[in-house]
Amino acid sequence: MRAIVVSTPGGPEALQEREVPTPAPGPGELLVDVAAAGVNFIDIYHRMGRYPLPTPFTPGTEGAGIVEAVGEGVTEVSPGARVAWAGPLGAYAEKAVVPASQAVAVPEGVDLDVAAAVMLQGMTAHYLSHSTHQIRPGDTILIHAGAGGMGQLLTQMAKLRGARVITTVSTDDKERLSREAGADEVLRYEGFADAVRALTGSGVDVVYDGVGAATFDGSLASLRPRGLLALYGQASGPVPPVDPQVLNAGGSLFLTRPTLVHYVATREELVSRAADLFTWLASGDLKVNIFQRHPLADARRAHEDLEARRTTGKSLLIP
Known part of the structure; x- marks a missing residue:
């Protein structure tokens, strides 16, 4: 064969x-x-x-x-x-x-x-939206790479659960795809944390980040106090070691690095x-x-x- x-x-x-x-x-x-x-x-x-x-x-x-x-x-x-x-x-x-x-x-x-x-992507989107953080109606969430296969699936599941969905993308064509999947707001990567704050006031309930090194700091800065960063991938490279004090300074934040095998x-x-x-x-x-x-x-x-x-x-x- x-x-x-x-x-x-x-x-x-x-x-x-x-x-x-x-x-x-x-x-x-x-x-x-x-x-x-x-x-x-x-x-x-x-x-x-x-x-x-x-x-x-x-x-x-x-x-x-x-x-x-x-x-x-x-x-x-x-x-x-x-x-x-x-x-x-x-x-x-x-x-x-x-x-x-x-x-x-x-x-x-x-x-x-x-x-x-x-x-793989569908099961990952399922555990992220139903288990890692159980999305509830009225939650506001941020999904990076909203036009990718994973981002489109996660956006759809989040909308099924009643969330307000903000995504990041890199081009106009990708913005169109993300909006077609159901995104309420679509941002570019540059300055996304400030844009999220402008849209939400206090930040989002959860960030779903499969990009990794390039977005990690901005993801933390996008969270409301006691918000959760679910770092499920590292497409841009691994995240350097993190001082836990950063989570305290950001508002008693939560950080998890989930993977599918532990959710099945x-x-x-x-x-x-x-x-x-x-x-x-x-x-x-x-x-x-x-x-x-x-x-x-x-x-x-x-x-x-x-x-x-x-x-x-x-x-x-x-x-």
């Missing part, structure tokens, strides 16, 4: 298409014929070695497809089932082995490419979050903007576009 392999961490050129043996599912595992794989910043971190992995490896932590075979002990999933997942490596391939415990059923009303596009720690929680996503997708309450569909061989270009911020929605690889 064809797969993308990283033998030595590095730039986009480290993504090499190769013929590799088709894997066999072990106990508790599924062999899935991959219909689509999501492209995410964590894949870039894996490729670069920022999150070190044993080499060689096949990137991709998000996908959807049809179960081809099941391993010993798997009784709840049968060949032919439609499934999606986020977490296990190996989605950049024609076939992937996925633990059955981490796969969720995709209902017939949801296309497999849409399921692949929503698992049980099978029940995983299935519940996925069920909400698929229900909203089927009803039209949640829309996924698939910006690009690349053939598997174009994984390098997909990474280059994502790193250069040329994407305004989700990128997929189609084996």
Whole structure:
């Protein structure tokens, strides 16, 4: 089968298409014929070695497809089932082995490419808006990178929960996309903290920041007293060490660095979050903007576009 392999961490050129043996599912595992794989910043971190992995490896932590075979002990999933997942490596391939415990059923009303596009970002947006900070009607929130795939999903979920949503973007075209997703106010990055204060008076209840180093200080300055900064990513680079006294000076602020694995720690929680996503997708309450569909061989270009911020929605690889 064809797969993308990283033998030595590095730039986009480290993504090499190769013929590799088709894997066999072990106990508790599924062999899935991959219909689509999501492209995410964590894949870039894996490729670069920022999150070190044993080499060689096949990137991709998000996908959807049809179960081809099941391993010993798997009784709840049968060949032919439609499934999606986020977490296990190996989605950049024609076939992937996925633990059955981490796969969720995709209902017939949801296309497999849409399921692949929503698992990681959609589940992240779900836990951020429903658990890290339980958005309530009347909350005012700030979402960075509002035109990205993640930003658009989080904006929609926040509006479903009754929030006033402020976003940041870098261009007029991205502002249009963010407003189409439901943003009430759209700002440019330069001077955004002062603009947030001008709009709100006391600051926002929560900032959702996936940008990291470039926005961190301004994110803290945008919060009301006892507000929360949810730093869920670092697209611009990691944040330097923080003196906790900064949180005191800002008004007894809260800071968290959440990640998806801790919010789907049980099978029940995983299935519940996925069920909400698929229900909203089927009803039209949640829309996924698939910006690009690349053939598997174009994984390098997909990474280059994502790193250069040329994407305004989700990128997929189609084996």
